[in-house]
Structures are given as structure tokens and as C-alpha cells.
Amino acid sequence: MNFKIVSKENNSLARAGVISTSHGDILTPAFVTVGTKATVKALSMEQVREAGSQVVLANTYHLYLEPGDDLVRDAGGLGKFMNWNGPTMTDSGGFQVFSLGAAFGKKISKVAKNESGIWIESGEIPKDERTPTLVEITEEGVKFKSYLDGSEHFFTPERSMEIQSDLGADIIFAFDECTSPDASYEYQKEALDRTHRWASRSLSHHKSLARKWDQALFGIVQGGRYQDLRKESARVLAGMNFDGYGIGGSFEKEDMGNAVRWVNEILPENKPRHLLGIGEPIDLILGIENGIDTFDCVVPTRLGRNGTIYTKYGRMIITNAEFRKDFSPIQADCECYTCLHYSRAYVAHLFRANEMLAGTLASIHNLHFLTKIVADAREAILDDRFFEYKKEVLDNYLK
């Protein structure tokens, strides 16, 4: 993998570049489509490509459980297996430490909206009153109970590297612990130090593995919503020789742009930075402004399947009564396949009728919408009018 910065915006950390992999180039900033189980839900790879996607990210934990990383390896690697001939990434399983752990069975998001101004920290809840989870974290690694059949599996940084080596993505991530926004400072600190040790173990094990293919390894910055921990994490990881960096963990919605800037002011400028699992239109703009090169997020496909559709004027819930007889396209000037051929009324009908095509058409539009926001931001950086572009997007979206 190789990264080249093509253009920098003068008054921010924004930059446009190219990540070259053995499966092709990624023009950055770029939005990475999530295909957890080696499939982008409800879409064919042709549709993913046509919607504007350059890269697909799959998940180590899911593919290890099903169908097994050795099978994917024998199939010729992730891209070949899933019929995606472009660049690929795999997440390490670190997010599942959160989603199947602290977040399991709870209504908790890693992007916290601190509306009340009051945080209830999980550390304040006695251990025996906490919801049971599927993970158990130790210094050595994480014991997972399979969400499929309850069987136990032990993940370590080394194991994650081996599995990701089998999967064969172009860019892979260190095994980390994604912490919950309601974790206490003390816990965040403890988890952060452990994640740093895991980063170091990931790196050295990755180097020691017989290389089946050319894989870049990204370290993951953590630190939750604390400025000092975020900066400390960036410094520690910058000191390790990763090929690039992921920024993970939980954020305070209102503070996301700042959190990204704290980190990116420290990370080496000449290496790509990936903001893990972030996603919404405004977040993308703020991320780019503060030096992010790539993003991945489930939000276009998940929201799409669940009936929420992005437009440049904000989200719309397509099943709302007002769209029943609305024969206009989802967004008048959108050039995605869905908008070119179908009306709001039709998509709404498909959702009400529980037809599979509903999720497909909505996902195509949402994916196109987000990839276009990011691609247009790239153009704006190249043309030296990023802030103009930012204002236009925000003014419309928040209108």
C-alpha cells in the first residue's frame, strides 16, 4: 500500500490524496462501504460499484465464525470470494468487544448525544446488576460467546492478525477495544493502555507472519471522549510504525470534529487516517475538515433497509403517510439508480408491502448519497473551495 497527498486545504487539516493498493487506487477522502459478512446487505457488487463505492470493509469476527477464515483464504481471499475486484479492508473484531460487550442488550450508541449533560458511568453500576454480555476481556485477549450458537472463542491480537491474514484484505486493523461512551475515565485509561499493548502485539505478529499477500496494517487510536487520552493515544501509536491509522472508539456527537482534530494534529501527516464507523453527512464533513482520509459506516445500508433515506435537506422516513402518494423522486437532482427510475410513493409501497427491493433501492440511494458527499468534498479540496462546499452542505442539510 502506498499513500500520496495530492492537495491540502490551507486553513484546516483537510487533504485529498490517493491510497494505492494491489487491487486499485482509492481516491481520498473516500467513504468505505461496509460488507460485514463479505456482502453489502441487499446489494450486488455491481450496485455497490455503481452507487459510487471504491472500497469495501468486511469483519474479521463474523467471517471467522461463518464461513471460517480458512475457507475465505482457500477461495482466494475476501475480494475474490465476494466478487469485489477493488480494494478491501477488514476490521479486527475490536468493535465487537463493544457491541457484544458493553452495548449488548442495551440501547447504547458509540456516538453519544449528551443532551442532558449528565453521564451515568457504567462503573457506578454494581457488577452483578449489569446486563450479561457475550465478552470477557483480559490482558491476553477477549473471550467471545458466538452470537450464532453461544460457543466460546478466544481472540487475541495475534489471532486477529492471523485471521485477517487469511481473509486477505488490502488494509487490516490492529485488535483493539472499542470502549463505551458511558465508561469511566479510569476504565477508559485502563482499556487504552491495554489497547496500546495490543497494538504493539498486533504489529509485531503481523510482521512475523508469512505474507500471503500485501497487507497494510493500521493501528487504532482510542481514548473515548477525553482529550488527554485521545492525544496520548495518538502519540503512543504514532511512535509505532503502522502503515496508517484508524480512529476508533466512542464520541460525543457535538465534539466529534474536535476529537478528530486532537488526534490528527499528532498523527504523522504522510500516513492515511481512517475514521472507524462514522458516517452521518455532517460527521463526514467535519471529519474531512479535520484530516480524515477514509470513513466506513453501516448507516447508509442499515438506515436504508430500515426505511430512513438521506436527502441533502435531511433525513426522511419514507414510510411516513405524507409520501404515500408522492410521485416525485426521493431527491430531485440525485442521479442514483433509484432516483432516476422510481418515486417516493413506489419505494414507500415496497416498504409497506415488505418487498425485498425496498431495502435495495433505499440502500442504493443512501450509499450514493454518502459517497457523493465525500467525493464532492475531494473535488472541493482540489479546487480550493472546501469551506464554501462545507457551508453549502450544512446549510442545506440543517435547513
Next chain:
RNA sequence: GGGUGUGUCGCAUAGUGGCAAUUGCACUGGGCUGUAAACUCAGCGGCCUUCCGGCCUCCGCAGGUUCGAGUCCUGCCGCACCCA
């Protein structure tokens, strides 16, 4: 004509005399950020209330029994099936 059933929120269903009444679908609104997710939460007779809640109306229609009836009784109406 005779008999046996049966009528509960748009549809379909629960419902031992203390019930504003179960559940599913539909409907209405919300949530979803490195996918445990084509998922999930809430509302769904009316009015009032700051929470607790309060008041009114209500189970085909009309009477009756009872402290109290969706539940029991009588009649009527509708529907289903069986016998003629």
C-alpha cells in the same frame, strides 16, 4: 320452517361476573454511526393531567338479573352450519 352455534378496536383473535378489555396484522410516530439489525421502541375509544393518575364512553340492538355484566337471562337483528 326446525335445530345448533356465533356477533369484542380497520381485519383477525383472547377474554373464569370486578375490564378501557389479550395477542397478531394493519395504521401513526420515533430510533439506528468499525452490522447480534429487511431490526427495534412507543402509540393506537375520547377528554384532562407535572409524575402518580382522573373523568367520560365502550364489547350487534333493546330490556332484565346483580353491589357490579363483554361474560348470566329474555327478545330482536345479522352471520355460519345442520335437518327439512
